[in-house]
Amino acid sequence: MSDDLGGTRIESVRRHPAAAAARRWASGENIAASVVFVALFYVPYVFAGYPVFVLPQYMLFGILAMSLCLLWGLGGMVSFGQAAFFIVGAYSMGIAVHDIAGALGPWAGIGLGVAIAAAAAAAVGYFLFSARVRDSYFVLVTLAISTIAQVVANTASGVTGGFNGMFVPKVALDLPGLALSLQSDLTAYYVVFLLTLVTYVGLRTLQRSAFGKILVSIRENEERTESLGYNTALRKTIAFAISGGVAALAGAFYATDAGFVSPDLGGVLFSTNVVVWVAIGGRQYFLGAIVGAIGISALSNQLNAWIPTYWQLLLGLLFFVVIAFFRRGLVGTLLAIRPSMRRAQ
């Protein structure tokens, strides 16, 4: 049966390459992602004030969540260390803006943050994966990474400001012929929006590449993949490094957007938040990470205002319900309703 179908499909690809490409593109996730990004694009047209001010921060959390999604959704590695890489980016931005005058500062902050975080992740990943540390042992090590990051941020107060935190001014991003000052909420909104979109498209491209497919096969059966001739430790190290870099990218922008970096941002508690966002949103989908991060952050904010005492309990309950009954998370569950649309993925 599917033999015939396969034949027909190949024929139609030959005759109408554009139509076939369109059909391949129109997977459930791509359509849902278009809806989400179009909605985010129009938010400032509809709402002024607070949403435009606060959403960039949530979108940056979305990027942070996507960095975990790469590890967990694709590679099957749960990391409680994402906050550590996030805070490396945040401090890099803060330090670079203070120490490097002029237009170069913010760019140096972003570049250094991403480079340092990726290099650190690569170094740690190389030792862990070569030594075949995986599953719950890997989780434990990543918990330690977060703890170390928080402790170092607290004690190295000469560099980080310690528990007093570090104030970071709103920067201006100098591009050829264009200066984007993040002091304007609207500019900040669209800069972060674009960053989120570019990260999403980039990670989706990575997911569809040979590297992404092999990463998924490592999640499914690492021994088989290794025995098919792939150096799986190397590939996991690369994934960990990319993930660390992406987390730091979000951190660098967060520092200037929020204006303040404290050691808590690198800690286990914040790392756990990231895991919760991704689990609730749907770990198999980068879109799930974005929706989870924005949704839960917004919800926490609202609940905190409505019921200051019990809001965390409610959130915990939600987490429990999703884990128990909707394993695929919000986005995964919604997309599974239309299985015919999911096939192209």
Place this chain on the structure above:
Amino acid sequence: MTAMLEVRGISKRFGGVQANTDVGLALPESAIRCVIGPNGAGKSTLVSMLSGHVRPDRGTIRLRGKDITSWPAHRVASAGMVRKFQRPSFYPDLTVRQNLEIAVLGSGLRRRALAVRVQEVAESVRLGDALDDPAAHLPHGRTQWLEIGLVIGRRAQIMLLDEPTAGMTPGETMMTAGLVRELVDTQGVAAIVVEHDMGFVRALEAEVTVLHLGRVIAEGPMSDIEQNAQVRAVYLGEEVA
């Protein structure tokens, strides 16, 4: 003629157990070699040493003249010797197509060529009609063929097949023998096959190496092996009786 694979004097001890002692083996191009022996004869350890999963204590393994004795498994596979495990090992939650893609990607093909090659491999292991099925939905016999497909998809030059007919019906076993023979004849790969099923080994019409307590006790065509008194005593005796 020089052998494609040349194994000399490899030995392996696990704690107090001597799994293999001084095992040698030479495999010409496009040949099949069956490895038989009673339980505990050291067949799986031998395969593990060949595939790079276990490092021999002594001896050398040469693939086309290159010493690969201490290479890790992924390098051995890249060099063309790819293993099918005894226990099931594939990607149950992925479709047959996605399973084969992982193998074929390793041979460097992309996009159009990838899709064509995946189709080709699927047809060669009789799975052309199941490409979009989740691998977990395949009946047991066909998962074994999928695993052979993974090995072929990786463009193995030597297939290491550890019990390819485990759990199969007699009919499926014979079809698998035909399949392995066909792959060797048409695709020019060689194969080392570890098996229990004597019917299967006979059907392959290949040279046989008999292991007993970790040593090679006989080598030759199946017809000679079946006449060998020592083999009959340690192994076939049990089967026939």
